[in-house]
Amino acid sequence: MTEVPQLPPSLLGITAFLLAKVGLAGRRRMGERLRGHGIGLWDLAVLAALADFGPASQRELGERLGIDQSDLVAVMDVLVPLELVERTRDAADRRRYRVAVTPAGRATLAAATTEATGVRDEVLSALDEQERALLHALVRKAYAGLDPRAREG
Amino acid sequence: MTEVPQLPPSLLGITAFLLAKVGLAGRRRMGERLRGHGIGLWDLAVLAALADFGPASQRELGERLGIDQSDLVAVMDVLVPLELVERTRDAADRRRYRVAVTPAGRATLAAATTEATGVRDEVLSALDEQERALLHALVRKAYAGLDPRAREG
DNA sequence: CCCAATCATTGGTACTCACCAAGGAATGTG
DNA sequence: CACATTCCTTGGTGAGTACCAATGATTGGG
Numbered sequence: 001m002t003e004v005p006q007l008p009p010s011l012l013g014i015t016a017f018l019l020a021k022v023g024l025a026g027r028r029r030m031g032e033r034l035r036g037h038g039i040g041l042w043d044l045a046v047l048a049a050l051a052d053f054g055p056a057s058q059r060e061l062g063e064r065l066g067i068d069q070s071d072l073v074a075v076m077d078v079l080v081p082l083e084l085v086e087r088t089r090d091a092a093d094r095r096r097y098r099v100a101v102t103p104a105g106r107a108t109l110a111a112a113t114t115e116a117t118g119v120r121d122e123v124l125s126a127l128d129e130q131e132r133a134l135l136h137a138l139v140r141k142a143y144a145g146l147d148p149r150a151r152e153g
Numbered sequence: 154m155t156e157v158p159q160l161p162p163s164l165l166g167i168t169a170f171l172l173a174k175v176g177l178a179g180r181r182r183m184g185e186r187l188r189g190h191g192i193g194l195w196d197l198a199v200l201a202a203l204a205d206f207g208p209a210s211q212r213e214l215g216e217r218l219g220i221d222q223s224d225l226v227a228v229m230d231v232l233v234p235l236e237l238v239e240r241t242r243d244a245a246d247r248r249r250y251r252v253a254v255t256p257a258g259r260a261t262l263a264a265a266t267t268e269a270t271g272v273r274d275e276v277l278s279a280l281d282e283q284e285r286a287l288l289h290a291l292v293r294k295a296y297a298g299l300d301p302r303a304r305e306g
Numbered sequence: 307c308c309c310a311a312t313c314a315t316t317g318g319t320a321c322t323c324a325c326c327a328a329g330g331a332a333t334g335t336g
Numbered sequence: 337c338a339c340a341t342t343c344c345t346t347g348g349t350g351a352g353t354a355c356c357a358a359t360g361a362t363t364g365g366g
Contacts, residue, residue: 008204011198015269065160070347329344334339
């Protein structure tokens with residue numbers, strides 16, 4: 001789908017439909033902007049996790065973010081060469097890595113956060129500041145309550 | 154991604170991230186439920202368009218819903234055998250079809266709308282009635298303002 | 307009547323998301 | 337020490353989304 005003209009009112013009454021549309025638009029735009037920084041959406045999530053919670057092994061990252069181990073490898077293949085994270089073998093247990101965000105990684109995270117603001121303003125251009133804040137709060141609350149054990153994002 | 158535990162606060166501050174997550178969850182669940190009716194998300198959109206706006210050619214449907222012609226063929230391959238739509242050659246112009254929703258199609262649309270309510274209540278379980286209505290209104294407004302000519306849903 | 311345009315169909319590409327199985331390296335436990 | 341387990345990697349699957357090009361049938365304009 002790639003919306004354009006007048007949609008059927010029947011669809012516009014479906015909250016899930018609207019959320020999917022707006023969510024998709026946000027994800028697309030965010031992805032485009034991040035591409036300018038050489039990273040993808042997952043990479044951003046990993047940077048955020050490392051910045052917020054400190055160094056971790058890949059397994060820990062995967063668990064925390066709900067990313068499959070194998071998919072995490074691809075993330076590392078992006079972040080390591082860009083030197084946004086530093087990956088060293090854990091001295092105590094040389095099976096595992098110790099992944100840590102670098103200053104460059106923090107800078108990229110900050111830049112991405114700024115981009116996110118731009119995306120928000122773009123996607124929610126029809127809403128005023130107050131409405132945007134309200135929407136954010138509502139979606140955050142809804143997300144927090146989203147059955148964590150169910151296996152859909 | 155298949156969220157679970159505590160996400161980085163950095164991510165939770167990003168509206169686009171939250172919208173994408175919640176939107177994805179809604180889309181998934183909606184897809185699952187529709188599968189029980191033998192149809193997919195696109196099929197529902199087509200049924201809604203036909204019910205709301207009356208019979209149309211496939212080209213008209215594609216334009217209205219932003220679906221590629223070729224993808225619309227797949228939709229018809231679902232809806233026609235299920236007799237949810239009736240497809241007859243246009244007498245005046247036998248190149249085009251005249252696609253119309255059948256009574257069975259309307260019934261399925263009604264059922265799907267009910268399912269949508271269930272999905273909404275599921276995804277927004279953390280919100281009370283008032284908050285759900287507010288969220289719906291905000292998202293609808295945002296969607297309506299979403300640059301219609303930009304080509305991302 | 308011939309040509310260009312339109313409508314539908316077929317078949318193919320590319321990208322994302324989520325997942326799974328197999329295997330190598332390193333670990334610790336009995 | 338031998339064995340089961342853990343961590344990471346490789347390689348592959350399948351569903352969903354969004355495209356594009358080529359073709360056949362039919363049409364209307366010149």
